[in-house]
Amino acid sequence: VSERERARRRIAVGALLLSACGWGLYLSAPADALGQPLCRSGAGMSWPGSVALIDGASFGALAAGWASMLLAMMAPTLVEPVLHVHQRSFRRRRGRSILCFALGYGAVWMLAGVLLLALQLLSGIAPQSSLPAALAGAVALLWQCSPAKQRCLNRSHNHRELAAFGWAADRDAFGFGLGHGVWCLGSCWALMLLPMLLVHGHAAAMLAVTVLMVGERLEGPQPLRWRLRGLGKLIRIVSARMRQGPSWLREALRVERVAQGEVGRR
Amino acid sequence: MTSYTRSNAWNQGGTFDNPDLLWYAKGVGALMARALNDRNSWWFFAAIHGEYLPGTPNQQSGYPGWQAIPPTPTVPTTPLPSQSDMDSFWDQCQHQSWYFPPWHRGYLIALEGQIRKAVIELGGPSSWALPYWNYLGPGNQYKIPPAFTQKYMPDGKTPNPLFVTARYGPRGDGDIYVPVPPVSGACMGNTIYTGSNAATPRPGFGGPKTGFWHGGGASGNLESNPHNQVHVDVGGELPSGDLWGLMSDPGIAALDPVFYLHHANIDRMWAHWNAIGNSNPTSPDWLKGPAAAGEREFVMPMADGSAWTYTPQDVTDLGALDYTYDDLAAAKPLPAARGTLAIRMKKLGAAEMATQAPDPGKDTAVESELVGSHDGALQITSSGARAEVRLDPEARGKLSNSLRSASLEALPDRAYLQLENVRGTRDAQKLQVYVNEQLAGTVALFGLRRASMPDLDHGGSGLTFELDITQVIDTLHLENRLDTDALDVRILPSHAVAADEPISVGRISVYRESHR
Numbered sequence: 001v002s003e004r005e006r007a008r009r010r011i012a013v014g015a016l017l018l019s020a021c022g023w024g025l026y027l028s029a030p031a032d033a034l035g036q037p038l039c040r041s042g043a044g045m046s047w048p049g050s051v052a053l054i055d056g057a058s059f060g061a062l063a064a065g066w067a068s069m070l071l072a073m074m075a076p077t078l079v080e081p082v083l084h085v086h087q088r089s090f091r092r093r094r095g096r097s098i099l100c101f102a103l104g105y106g107a108v109w110m111l112a113g114v115l116l117l118a119l120q121l122l123s124g125i126a127p128q129s130s131l132p133a134a135l136a137g138a139v140a141l142l143w144q145c146s147p148a149k150q151r152c153l154n155r156s157h158n159h160r161e162l163a164a165f166g167w168a169a170d171r172d173a174f175g176f177g178l179g180h181g182v183w184c185l186g187s188c189w190a191l192m193l194l195p196m197l198l199v200h201g202h203a204a205a206m207l208a209v210t211v212l213m214v215g216e217r218l219e220g221p222q223p224l225r226w227r228l229r230g231l232g233k234l235i236r237i238v239s240a241r242m243r244q245g246p247s248w249l250r251e252a253l254r255v256e257r258v259a260q261g262e263v264g265r266r
Numbered sequence: 267m268t269s270y271t272r273s274n275a276w277n278q279g280g281t282f283d284n285p286d287l288l289w290y291a292k293g294v295g296a297l298m299a300r301a302l303n304d305r306n307s308w309w310f311f312a313a314i315h316g317e318y319l320p321g322t323p324n325q326q327s328g329y330p331g332w333q334a335i336p337p338t339p340t341v342p343t344t345p346l347p348s349q350s351d352m353d354s355f356w357d358q359c360q361h362q363s364w365y366f367p368p369w370h371r372g373y374l375i376a377l378e379g380q381i382r383k384a385v386i387e388l389g390g391p392s393s394w395a396l397p398y399w400n401y402l403g404p405g406n407q408y409k410i411p412p413a414f415t416q417k418y419m420p421d422g423k424t425p426n427p428l429f430v431t432a433r434y435g436p437r438g439d440g441d442i443y444v445p446v447p448p449v450s451g452a453c454m455g456n457t458i459y460t461g462s463n464a465a466t467p468r469p470g471f472g473g474p475k476t477g478f479w480h481g482g483g484a485s486g487n488l489e490s491n492p493h494n495q496v497h498v499d500v501g502g503e504l505p506s507g508d509l510w511g512l513m514s515d516p517g518i519a520a521l522d523p524v525f526y527l528h529h530a531n532i533d534r535m536w537a538h539w540n541a542i543g544n545s546n547p548t549s550p551d552w553l554k555g556p557a558a559a560g561e562r563e564f565v566m567p568m569a570d571g572s573a574w575t576y577t578p579q580d581v582t583d584l585g586a587l588d589y590t591y592d593d594l595a596a597a598k599p600l601p602a603a604r605g606t607l608a609i610r611m612k613k614l615g616a617a618e619m620a621t622q623a624p625d626p627g628k629d630t631a632v633e634s635e636l637v638g639s640h641d642g643a644l645q646i647t648s649s650g651a652r653a654e655v656r657l658d659p660e661a662r663g664k665l666s667n668s669l670r671s672a673s674l675e676a677l678p679d680r681a682y683l684q685l686e687n688v689r690g691t692r693d694a695q696k697l698q699v700y701v702n703e704q705l706a707g708t709v710a711l712f713g714l715r716r717a718s719m720p721d722l723d724h725g726g727s728g729l730t731f732e733l734d735i736t737q738v739i740d741t742l743h744l745e746n747r748l749d750t751d752a753l754d755v756r757i758l759p760s761h762a763v764a765a766d767e768p769i770s771v772g773r774i775s776v777y778r779e780s781h782r
């Protein structure tokens with residue numbers, strides 16, 4: 001296992017832990033609070049009443065809820081760009097640069113949250129109706145198959161150069177986060193909107209969308225064309241690993257131990 | 267005893283007196299007579315490696331679009347095969363990846379089977395095998411075998427299928443040879459396939475760990491030199507810059523018949539590397555190939571009409587595939603492969619030690635760390651480019667300390683110069699890189715165009731080149747010149763860079779790599 005691979009694994013574990021924290025925060029919020037922005041099933045979400053509820057305190061709760069949702073859903077998709085920042089930064093600046101990247105990336109999604117949450121509130125015109133979610137589902141499906149979505153996915157595989165010294169390093173890491181956030185938003189906005197508009201089962205839908213977003217990032221850049229994209233590669237990976245059964249896990253663990261010098265080479 | 271022995275193309279002077287070359291030419295001619303959509307055609311096989319065909323996502327408005335390739339040969343662009351054939355077979359070649367050697371081995375075997383079948387149908391020997399071009403061999407072998415430069419077959423009237431117009435050579439004048447050096451077989455001294463140790467700079471002999479990887483990132487040491495350099499040297503570019511050679515670009519390279527002789531030699535080098543005692547990866551991710559992880563499979567159309575799906579572990583044993591090379595039995599470890607660490611330790615003034623690292627087959631890298639950087643993009647023009655790579659005092663201090671206190675218990679760091687995010691549209695170029703006026707190495711830009719296209723393969727990140735500058739840094743350390751704020755890096759292109767087709771380098775950086 002190479003040094004780079006070890007770094008990737010550490011970052012992946014960190015991303016999963018952060019995601020778990022995001023899920024914990026999100027799920028621990030009161031189900032009928034605006035702080036849990038996905039919930040349209042609770043009382044008080046009907047429009048325009050819900051808009052009237054947005055004062056300073058609830059805006060903060062709304063932002064916190066949106067941020068926890070982003071953490072839960074997006075952290076697992078960021079392993080490769082964070083690895084890029086990690087590898088291209090001075091050791092003592094790695095944490096700082098990754099933070100700058102996260103701020104840039106988060107800024108894009110927090111701004112986008114204003115629009116997406118506004119759409120969610122607007123959907124309160126038809127409380128308890130499945131129509132908004134159905135419309136969002138149709139839009140998400142169309143976007144999912146479009147060449148435009150592929151363009152966004154391809155751009156998010158472009159890992160740009162980063163300055164190493166001083167404020168330029170912060171600027172570039174932040175800029176990389178912004179750019180990655182923009183292409184990520186272009187790729188995922190419709191998918192993110194769908195669970196927000198569901199009357200029931202939004203947490204399950206969030207989880208499904210997270211899996212879908214992670215799955216589609218496993219694919220490399222592809223030609224721009226109409227096609228159904230999503231879980232294909234993830235399903236192939238899981239089924240291939242299942243076919244190999246425990247032997248694959250045993251072998252992977254053995255290779256890990258060999259790399260650490262614990263067991264002899266074959 | 268194997269059925270097929272690949273022999274040196276320079277036997278009988280590399281002319282048509284060599285029956286391997288004569289029958290290769292006839293076989294290539296037979297495959298060229300087939301249609302583009304015929305799985306057994308020359309054109310279909312070239313597209314398996316890579317293509318720029320009209321009607322595909324890779325199409326180009328001008329050269330190197332296949333419609334713009336000057337005859338000879340006359341390259342067809344229709345009829346395209348079915349979408350499913352294109353999706354399954356085309357654009358498979360593995361570059362900048364640890365799958366580079368095994369994928370190309372399977373590719374050679376499949377093409378060779380097609381040619382052999384045609385040879386037998388034409389009355390040739392049933393044991394025909396692809397010859398290799400050992401440009402690192404003695405005498406004139408650095409030159410292309412003469413059979414490839416003749417316009418006609420020995421009968422004086424049949425066009426020679428081995429002759430290609432778009433093959434310009436290192437000086438762009440049609441004189442096809444491989445300059446040795448900078449082309450070298452130094453990678454044969456490596457002792458690890460993926461990773462690094464005292465005898466092996468990263469990413470290792472075979473290449474970095476990847477999934478199915480059609481290009482982008484950093485090449486393995488075998489791929490970097492000689493493979494990439496020979497592609498660019500043989501293909502070359504016209505002095506006017508209007509056209510470059512087929513071999514220079516992976517999307518047209520396999521249209522040139524010399525491609526397969528070059529790859530037979532690369533495959534021979536891999537076989538030799540194994541024969542002298544070096545091991546291939548034992549990771550299931552390599553052995554079972556990318557398909558086991560849910561990615562595209564390696565698949566080739568075979569002469570009997572079947573589709574051969576293979577994995578790296580299917581092709582590691584050349585004998586089991588019924589193949590050998592005429593010089594494989596005499597393979598011996600290179601003298602340079604021994605004692606690399608001991609020589610370095612002696613240079614650094616460390617205590618006397620054994621002649622070889624304790625475990626030469628092991629990846630000993632512990633951690634890599636950025637030491638310095640030239641922040642900001644750099645444009646390479648015809649006169650080259652120069653940059654000051656600023657060093658971080660803390661990281662440089664660690665590097666110096668490692669060299670100062672080198673011992674068998676605390677191995678000295680390795681050092682690398684990295685050219686990151688190199689982008690451009692013209693692959694037919696080589697860059698000489700100097701650090702403080704010492705030559706650090708030469709890199710060939712094979713694959714640059716595809717790696718720079720935003721909707722292909724690597725999302726437009728371009729290529730990354732990593733030069734092992736351990737010796738340069740050791741010398742600076744011994745001359746007490748490493749305690750400096752910056753290194754001077756100079757990059758010189760092998761020939762003119764067109765103003766409208768610039769080459770850019772995103773960042774130049776220096777890394778240290780600690781070893782245990």
